[in-house]
Amino acid sequence: MPFAPGVLERPALEVAPLLLGAVLTRGAVSVRITEVEAYLGRIDPGSHAFRGRTPRTATMFGPAGYLYAYFSYGMHVCANVVCSPEGEASALLLRGGEVIAGIDEARIRRPTSKTDADLARGPARLTKALGIVLGDDGADLGRSQTTSWVVRAPLMLKRM
Numbered sequence: 001m002p003f004a005p006g007v008l009e010r011p012a013l014e015v016a017p018l019l020l021g022a023v024l025t026r027g028a029v030s031v032r033i034t035e036v037e038a039y040l041g042r043i044d045p046g047s048h049a050f051r052g053r054t055p056r057t058a059t060m061f062g063p064a065g066y067l068y069a070y071f072s073y074g075m076h077v078c079a080n081v082v083c084s085p086e087g088e089a090s091a092l093l094l095r096g097g098e099v100i101a102g103i104d105e106a107r108i109r110r111p112t113s114k115t116d117a118d119l120a121r122g123p124a125r126l127t128k129a130l131g132i133v134l135g136d137d138g139a140d141l142g143r144s145q146t147t148s149w150v151v152r153a154p155l156m157l158k159r160m
Contacts, residue, residue, distance in 0.1 A: 008064035008065045008081065008082075008083045009063075009064040009083065009084065009085050010083060010084065011040075011083070011084055011088075011090060012038035012039060012040055012083050012084060012090035012091065012092055013038050013040070015038075015081075015083040015084075015092060016036050016037075016038045016092055019033055019036050019081060019092055020033060020034065020035075020036060021033065021034075023100065024094070024097070024130065024141070025101070026130045026131060026132070027102070027105070027131065028101065028102035028105050029099065029101065029102030029105050029106050029109075029129060029130050029131065030099070030100050030101035030102060031097035031098065031099055031100065031120045031126060031129060031130055032097055032098045032100050033094060033096075033097045034096050034097050034098055035094075035095035035096035035097070036081075036092045036093060036094060036095055037092065037093040037095050038090070038091075038092055038093075039080070039090060039091050039092070039093065040090050041060065041084070041088050041089035041090045041091075042088075042089060044090075047060075047089070047090070047091075048060060048068075048070065049061065049089035049090075049091075053089070056070065057089065059082060059137050059138045060080070060082055060089040060090075060091050061086070061087055061088075061089045062082060062086060062138070063082070063086045064082055064083045064084060064085070064086075065081070065082065065083075065140065065141050065142070066081075066082045066138055066139065066140055066141060067079055067080070067081065067082070067132070067136055067137065067138065067139040067141055068080040068081075068082050068091050068137060068138075069127070069132055069133070069134055069135075069136045069137040069139075070134070070137065071134060072123070072124065076123075076124035076127075077124065077127045077128075077132055077133055077134050078093060078094075078123040078124060078127060079093075079094050079123070079126070079127050079130075079132050079136070080092055080093050080094065081094065081141060093123060094123060094126050094127070095122070095123050095126075096120060096121050096122055096123070096125075096126060097120040097121075097126050097129075098117070098120060099116065099119045099120050099129055103116060103119070105131075106119045106120070106129040106130075107119065109128050109129055109131055110125060110128050110129055113125070
């Protein structure tokens with residue numbers, strides 16, 4: 001079940017615990033999110049949006065529920081889930097997860113992983129396991145029936 005409308009349109013610190021246990025699916029691969037890191041936009045010196053909107057950070061300033069993808073250290077793609085109301089630019093870095101479906105495809109994408117538990121451990125490994133590339137910046141995470149992305153709320157949110 002996708003997140004209810006408005007759930008992601010809250011401050012990153014409120015959304016962070018809700019995203020833990022959520023499942024991000026792209027194609028055949030599904031990853032249960034086990035670790036996130038909140039970035040608070042213009043009030044957070046660690047946030048890409050701290051210095052304001054740029055072409056690189058435009059997705060962070062958009063509506064909640066979109067993927068903000070970027071290069072880290074010029075060699076790895078990392079991904080964030082945009083949250084908070086449009087214009088506030090907060091996001092949650094997907095720091096780690098556990099592949100729960102499509103493990104064979106994830107292994108092909110991450111052939112150097114020594115164990116299955118290692119496939120999505122860390123932000124760059126998670127994006128690699130899911131096949132996230134820089135061109136996925138701005139992808140809609142489940143609002144469209146035609147998208148290949150789906151973010152499902154953890155079971156505890158279904159009861160709320």
